[in-house]
Amino acid sequence: MLAMVLNHPGNEHTFHAEERAIPVSTSTDSVLKIMAFGLNYAELLTRNGESPDVKFPRVIGIEAVGTVSDTTTDSGFHVGQTVMTLMGGLGREFDGSYEEYALIPNHQLYPLPIKDSWAQLATIPESFYTAYGSLNRLRLSTGAHLLIRGGTSNAGIAALLLAKAMGYTVSTTSRNSDKLTTLQNLGADETLLDCGSLETTTSFDGILELVGTSTLRDSLQHLAPTGTAVVTGGLGGEWSLPDFSPFEIPGYLTNFQSTNVNAQLLSQAVALIKDHRLQLPIAQTFKLTDIAQAHQAMVNSHKIGKIVVIANHE
Ligand SMILES: NC(=O)c1ccc[n+]([C@@H]2O[C@H](COP(=O)([O-])OP(=O)(O)OC[C@H]3O[C@@H](n4cnc5c(N)ncnc54)[C@H](OP(=O)(O)O)[C@@H]3O)[C@@H](O)[C@H]2O)c1
CATH class of the missing domain: 3.90.180.10 (Medium-chain alcohol dehydrogenases, catalytic domain)
Structure with a gap:
């Protein structure tokens, strides 16, 4: 072989x-x-x-x-x-x-x-598992408003497809205006151009941060007081936050890592992909x-x- x-x-x-x-x-x-x-x-x-x-x-x-x-x-x-x-x-x-x-x-x-x-x-395996594991950390209810930052990444698109199947309202971002239509075609309710800061007045119930700590402070500005943000990616190339104070977090802040796979979470993701015919x-x-x-x-x-x-x- x-x-x-x-x-x-x-x-x-x-x-x-x-x-x-x-x-x-x-x-x-x-x-x-x-x-x-x-x-x-x-x-x-x-x-x-x-x-x-x-x-x-x-x-x-x-x-x-x-x-x-x-x-x-x-x-x-x-x-x-x-x-x-x-x-x-x-x-x-x-x-x-x-x-x-x-x-x-x-x-x-x-x-x-x-x-x-x-x-x-x-x-399926890495992108959908990462996306589903991250969404699971947010513990959102049906109808919750989710922001995906770094929305054109594979984890971001998998999260968009899963989140729509789970009944959330989804806003998602790209730095590139040409890609926003593709995100709409994939089911996004709202697309936002990411210029380092986001122009929106929405307070999100959940935020999936895939760009990472370089945009996290700005993302937290848009988190509802009862909302949760999960840091999963570092597309911006930064993985820590200088001079971080926990008092900057309006709601809850967590992370997700796919290193050790939880078989139950993976099979739940597969069931959603199968039932809703999701295709990255x-x-x-x-x-x-x-x-x-x-x-x-x-x-x-x-x-x-x-x-x-x-x-x-x-
Ligand atoms: N925690 C975990 O277990 C886990 C597992 C898998 C992946 N990850 C992380 O999750 C992130 C996404 O992974 P992926 O494989 O899905 O990524 P990917 O598909 O390679 O993402 C590519 C997209 O990222 C965006 N991007 C690239 N550089 C950027 C920057 N400097 N700032 C903002 N956006 C940038 C671009 O979108 P636009 O041009 O449209 O903005 C690009 O189309 C990565 O940071 C990866 O390391 C974490």
């Missing part, structure tokens, strides 16, 4: 195509035939050597969808079952998705009972052998949607 291996950090041309033996299941791990996976900016940082805990050589990639191709009878899975995996050390502590087959701990395989193309299924746009698809071009697209493409790599064909 083909694995695109990083023997050391470097640019997008550092991936080395390696022929490896297909792994064999163990008492704790099953073999996943990887059909497709989405790309994440975090993988570009790992490739650059900016993830100090990642040791090389490593097959990176923090999420994948595919079928179980080898497993033991007591794993809870059967050969041919459609599953997904994400996070929990995937592509960091052990080899991840940039290969045709991967050995995955059984407790990190999750059923994916949705019928769709592999490319479409590949948009796909920006571009690539072959596994074109991983260098896929990484270039992460930097250069300004299209809305997930970049997906197809690892195997049926």
Whole structure:
């Protein structure tokens, strides 16, 4: 089988195509035939050597969808079952998705009972789990007014789709006025141009902050006294708030991290995706052998949607 291996950090041309033996299941791990996976900016940082805990050589990639191709009878899975995996050390502590087959701990395989193309299924794990986990932290009631800051990011679009399915009113942002119509077409009730500060008189019940601490102070200006803001992203490149006082928080402030997956939350997200036929746009698809071009697209493409790599064909 083909694995695109990083023997050391470097640019997008550092991936080395390696022929490896297909792994064999163990008492704790099953073999996943990887059909497709989405790309994440975090993988570009790992490739650059900016993830100090990642040791090389490593097959990176923090999420994948595919079928179980080898497993033991007591794993809870059967050969041919459609599953997904994400996070929990995937592509960091052990080899991840940039290969045709991967050995995955059984407790990190999750059923994916949705019928769709592999490319479409590949948009689900990290973006929808992050979005749903973040919304869950907000504890909103039906009809609540949500603000998504960083609305054109994949997590932002997944949050918009989920939030509409959950019955919220959604305002969402972009720095780019050209993208606002796309957000409306995806179901946003209101779109706001983000110029570093937001022009709105609304007091939001919930705020999903994906731009991060660079806009958090401004976001909190628009939070209702009983509202909650969740910090999940750092698109603005900042992850802390200088001279922060807790008295700046009008309501409640929390965070979400997808590092350790809560299987119950993930299955609730999958149920919403299935019931409401939610589809995150796909920006571009690539072959596994074109991983260098896929990484270039992460930097250069300004299209809305997930970049997906197809690892195997049926
Ligand atoms: N906490 C967690 O567990 C978790 C999990 C996954 C991702 N994340 C974080 O969540 C964020 C979103 O991730 P993603 O993969 O969904 O992102 P993504 O799809 O790569 O987001 C791309 C969009 O971000 C916006 N953007 C880029 N730079 C920006 C800046 N300096 N200021 C404001 N907006 C900027 C751009 O939108 P416009 O041009 O339209 O403004 C761009 O289209 C990232 O910070 C990521 O690290 C966190």
